[in-house]
Amino acid sequence: MSLFKKTYHKLNDAKLISFISKGDEGAFNELYMRYSQRMYAYFFKMLYQDKELAADFTQSLFLKVFEKAKNFNSDYSFSTWVYTIAANMCKNEYRRQGRPDPIIKMPLLAFNITEAKGPANLDSEIFQKHLQAAINELEEKHKQCFVLRYQDEHSIKEIAEILDCPEGTVKSRIFYALKKLSEKLADFKPDAQKKSNEGK
Amino acid sequence: MKESNQNLLEDLMRQYSFDQLSQEDKSFVLSNISEEEYRAYQTIIAAAGTVATPTVPPSVKESLTKEFGRLHQSNGTIFQKIFSFKIPLWLVTLLAAALAFWYYLSSEDKPVQEVEMAQQQVEPKIIYRTDTIYKEIKSEPIVITKEVEKIIYVDRVVEASANEVPQPNRSLASDFEQSEYNMETNFFSDVDINELSIQKQQGRSVSQDAAIMNILDDIESQVTMK
Numbered sequence: 001m002s003l004f005k006k007t008y009h010k011l012n013d014a015k016l017i018s019f020i021s022k023g024d025e026g027a028f029n030e031l032y033m034r035y036s037q038r039m040y041a042y043f044f045k046m047l048y049q050d051k052e053l054a055a056d057f058t059q060s061l062f063l064k065v066f067e068k069a070k071n072f073n074s075d076y077s078f079s080t081w082v083y084t085i086a087a088n089m090c091k092n093e094y095r096r097q098g099r100p101d102p103i104i105k106m107p108l109l110a111f112n113i114t115e116a117k118g119p120a121n122l123d124s125e126i127f128q129k130h131l132q133a134a135i136n137e138l139e140e141k142h143k144q145c146f147v148l149r150y151q152d153e154h155s156i157k158e159i160a161e162i163l164d165c166p167e168g169t170v171k172s173r174i175f176y177a178l179k180k181l182s183e184k185l186a187d188f189k190p191d192a193q194k195k196s197n198e199g200k
Numbered sequence: 201m202k203e204s205n206q207n208l209l210e211d212l213m214r215q216y217s218f219d220q221l222s223q224e225d226k227s228f229v230l231s232n233i234s235e236e237e238y239r240a241y242q243t244i245i246a247a248a249g250t251v252a253t254p255t256v257p258p259s260v261k262e263s264l265t266k267e268f269g270r271l272h273q274s275n276g277t278i279f280q281k282i283f284s285f286k287i288p289l290w291l292v293t294l295l296a297a298a299l300a301f302w303y304y305l306s307s308e309d310k311p312v313q314e315v316e317m318a319q320q321q322v323e324p325k326i327i328y329r330t331d332t333i334y335k336e337i338k339s340e341p342i343v344i345t346k347e348v349e350k351i352i353y354v355d356r357v358v359e360a361s362a363n364e365v366p367q368p369n370r371s372l373a374s375d376f377e378q379s380e381y382n383m384e385t386n387f388f389s390d391v392d393i394n395e396l397s398i399q400k401q402q403g404r405s406v407s408q409d410a411a412i413m414n415i416l417d418d419i420e421s422q423v424t425m426k
Contacts, residue, residue, distance in 0.1 A: 023272030025265070032261060040260075041253035051254055059260050066271055128251050131244060150248040156207075171206045182240035 013078035021069035032062065035079075038152065039086055045147050046090045048136050057093075061086055083154070083162045087144055094140045127185075134184035138177055145170055146177040205232050213242045344423055349412060 008016065008030035019027030039061055043054035064085055072081060135143060144163060148154045149170075156174075160167045209232055212225060218238050221229060229238050 023268075025268060028265075028268050032264065036256045036260065040256035044253050045251065051257075055257050055260050058256060059264055062264050063267060066268060124247065124250070125252075128247050131247050132251060135248075146248070150245050151251060153249070171210075174210075175206055178241045178244060179237075181244050182237060185240070185244065 014072070014074035017065070017069050017072050017078060018074070020066065021072075028066075031065075035082060036062070039082065042083070042086055042147065042152055043090070045132070045135070045151055046143065047093065049132060057086075057089055061089060064089075077158075077161075080158055080161045083148070083152075083158075084164075087148075087162055090144070091140060130185060131181065134181050135177075137184065138180060142173050142177040142180065145173040146181075149174050209233070213238065213245055217242060346419055347415070349415065 008019075008026050011019075011027070011030070013031065013034070016027040016031045020031065036058060040054050040058045043057040043061075044051065047053045047057065061082070065082060068085075072078070135146060138146065141163075145159055148159045148162065149156070154162070156167050156170050159170045163170065205228075209229065212221065212229065216225070218226070218229070218235055229235075233241075
C-alpha cells in the first residue's frame with residue numbers, strides 16, 4: 001500500500017506545505033491534524049476564550065496558509081511561520097476592537113475568599129478561570145509573550161522570532177506579565193489566605 | 201533584573217517550589233525577588249500550563265476541506281489536475297495484470313518472428329572450396345587368354361618354267377612377318393605385294409577350317425562373358 005499511498009505522517013512540515021501548494025489534500029489533512037488543535041487553543045486563549053471566534057480565526061489561519069504556501073521558505077520553521085501569522089491576526093483583531101476587551105470578566109473581588117481554604121486547596125478550575133481573566137486584561141504584547149511561553153511552550157528564541165523582537169524584550173515582557181498577574185491574583189496568595197483565615 | 205538572572209529564575213520557578221530550593225538558590229532568588237513573588241509566579245506558571253482548552257469543532261475542518269478543494273480546482277492547471285487525479289488501487293492492479301498478460305502473450309511469438317526477420321535480413325554468404333580428389337579404384341585385371349594354333353602352311357613345290365628364275369623357298373610366316381614390318385614402317389614393296397597375292401591364292405584360309413573356327417568362337421564367347 002505504501003507504494004501508492006504517501007505516508008504523510010513521516011513528512012516534515014516543510015514537505016507537507018510544498019504538497020499543499022500543489023493541491024495535495026492528504027498533505028492538508030496531515031498538517032491540519034498537527035496544528036489545528038494548537039492554533040485553536042492559541043486563539044481561544046488570546047481571544048477571550050471565545051470558541052466561535054477561535055474557530056473562525058483557525059479557519060482563516062489555514063486559508064492564509066493555503067494562499068501563502070508557495071511563498072513559504074523551507075529554511076525557516078513552519079511552526080514559527082504559522083504562529084507569526086496567528087500573532088499578527090490577533091494583533092489586528094485587538095486593533096480592530098481598539099483595545100483588549102475581555103469578554104469573560106471574572107468577579108475577582110466578589111469571589112468569596114473567606115469560603116476558600118487557601119490556594120493549595122482552591123479548586124484549580126476556579127483559579128484557572130481567574131488566571132485566564134487576568135491574562136485577558138494584560139496588554140497585547142505581554143499577553144502574547146505569556147501565552148506563547150507558558151501555554152504553548154515556546155522557547156524565548158521562538159517567541160522572539162514570532163513577535164519579531166529581541167529575546168531580551170521577550171524576557172522582560174514575560175516577567176512584567178508575571179508581575180501583573182500576581183498583582184491581579186493577589187487575593188489568592190498564601191499570605192492573603194492566611195490573613196483571611198486569621199481574621200476569620 | 202539582569203537577563204541572565206531572568207533565565208535562571210525562570211528555570212528555578214518551572215522546576216522547584218521555594219521550599220525545594222537550596223540555600224544558595226534561595227539567596228539568589230531573594231536577591232532578585234521576594235519569596236512571595238516567587239511562590240506567586242510559580243503558581244501562575246504551573247496553572248497556566250494546565251488551562252483546559254476545548255477541541256476544535258469539526259465544522260472548521262469541513263469548511264476548510266471544501267475551500268481547499270475549490271481553491272485548487274479553480275486555480276490548478278490542467279497538468280496539476282491530471283497529476284493530482286487519484287486512481288483506485290484495484291484499478292491500478294487490474295491494469296497492471298492486464299499489461300503483464302498482454303506482454304506474456306506477445307512474448308510467445310517473438311522468437312519465431314525474430315528468426316524470420318533474421319533470415320530475411322541476413323544475406324547468405326557462400327564460400328566455394330574446390331579440390332581435386334583422385335580416387336584409385338583397384339580391380340582385378342581382366343586376363344584374356346587366347347590360344348591360337350600355329351598355322352602351318354604347307355609348301356608346295358611348283359614347277360617353274362624355264363624362263364622363270366627360281367625363287368628361294370621362303371616360308372609364308374617369314375613373309376608375313378616381313379609384311380607386318382613393312383606395314384609398320386609404311387613401306388610396301390611391289391614384289392612383296394605380288395608375292396602375298398600369290399601366296400593367298402595358294403594357301404588355305406582359316407575360315408575354311410571348321411575346327412579352328414570353333415576354337416575361335418569359344419575364345420570369343422569366353423571373353424564376352426568376362
